[in-house]
Amino acid sequence: MPAPCVIGVDVGGTKVLACDVDAGLTVHHRALRRSPAPSSDVLLDTILSAIVEVRDAAERELLAVGIGIPSMIDQRTGVPEFTAHLPLTGVPFRDVMAERLGVPVFVGNDATLATLVEHRFGAARGVPDAVMLTMGTGIGGGLVMDGRLVHGAVGAAGEPGHMVVDVDGPPCVCGSVGCLETLASGTALAREERGSRAAAHDSELARAAASGREITGALVTELAHDGDRAARDVMALIGMRLGLGIANLVNLLNPSVVVVGGGMVAAGELLLEPARTVVRERALPPSRDVVRIVPARFGEEAGMLGAALFALDGSGAAAAAA
Ligand SMILES: [Zn+2]
Structure with a gap:
């Protein structure tokens, strides 16, 4: 059988x-x-x-x-x-x-x-302490401490997207303002892209918008990979803000690995390297010296x-x- x-x-x-x-x-x-x-x-x-x-x-x-x-x-x-x-x-x-x-x-x-599957079989395999952020329309996540998924008192632990990183920031779907996901998600990328496009009229990003193409996270990622300055600047800004959120988590939890997943991780190093730079500058030693910030293994x-x-x-x- x-x-x-x-x-x-x-x-x-x-x-x-x-x-x-x-x-x-x-x-x-x-x-x-x-x-x-x-x-x-x-x-x-x-x-x-x-x-x-x-x-x-x-x-x-x-x-x-x-x-x-x-x-x-x-x-x-x-x-x-x-x-x-x-x-x-x-x-x-x-x-x-x-x-x-x-x-x-x-x-x-x-x-x-x-987070559970990345810990057992993916980018955080074999690591006792890890944090994951999934970056899409919003930001989700999860925590592994001492080799176990953290559930919290009633099962709701692990919401890094709703850490407040700007007390005067944009409104969030949760009712708060300035949550990480209002500043570093796909939604934030689209908003920042509009500002960047206004500042850089001669960019591929501006031309794509002028021709009527829908500006999505995937398109910004593609143009950034192609070397478009405006698209790269927006991605670097989002990566820097992601780094602020990760620095908070590194100070709080001292994880060995931070896994970044979700659709936006298609930007790869264009997103992750600015995040690593901010973590090196703003998280505390020795936690900042040991943490690895890596893309997820599993996709959708x-x-x-x-x-x-x-x-x-x-x-x-x-x-x-x-
Ligand atoms: Zn929120």
């Missing part, structure tokens, strides 16, 4: 990814759903259909399902408490999914679960694979306790 499996699911603002894995994190089947989510009912059905597709294809015993969502999760209840981009706030998500699937379900923050599948690991850990713990 084939070995049992777990299914990991990543629920994003525009798509749902699901896969089944074995204990070695080998993926056997994948399912993808586009998820414009007008209501929680539609979204729950979409997530379930992706899981059922993978479960039916796997033809193996299903031990548990792990689901990562971009939200703070109260682990006492399994209820998402703050979900800016999905209609799940206040929904008894874990219990509803477990009831409909008939297996244990483990729900976590997507970036925290990405990190949340899904981390969710599968979370389910493996959770189902193993449940079996041991039985």
Whole structure:
């Protein structure tokens, strides 16, 4: 009889990814759903259909399902408490999914679960103390201390994007102002790009905008790689601010490794080198002298694979306790 499996699911603002894995994190089947989510009912059905597709294809015993969502999760209840981009706030998500699937379900923050997979199999493998920041539209993250993922008192630890780094900064989706993600995310990149373009009329960035192209983080990254000065300046500014956030984390936690993931890490050294420079200048010794700031190994599948690991850990713990 084939070995049992777990299914990991990543629920994003525009798509749902699901896969089944074995204990070695080998993926056997994948399912993808586009998820414009007008209501929680539609979204729950979409997530379930992706899981059922993978479960039916796997033809193996299903031990548990792990689901990562971009939200703070109260682990006492399994209820998402703050979900800016999905209609799940206040929904008894874990219990509803477990009831409909008939297996244990483990729900976590997507970036925290990405941290789990980077720690076990990726850029922070073998390191006892690590921090991850995922840079996309916002900034998420996670912490590993003494070899274990840090969950905090009720499961909501690891939100570096909402560290305040400017008391008079721009408003944030969380209700505060000057959070790191208002200054160093893809959203901040787009805002700074507009200012940079106004200052540098002869740049490729300005010409791209004048020709009607949508200015995205990916385009700024591409132009920066091509050597466009305005695009490089914007990326350096974002990298410097990222470095400020990392310097705070380095002073607080003294990690060996800081992993930077998410879509913006496609900029590579154009983003990471300014961040390293700021950390060398502004974090305290000896922490600043030992920390390595590195790109993530896993790309857009990190949340899904981390969710599968979370389910493996959770189902193993449940079996041991039985
Ligand atoms: Zn915030």
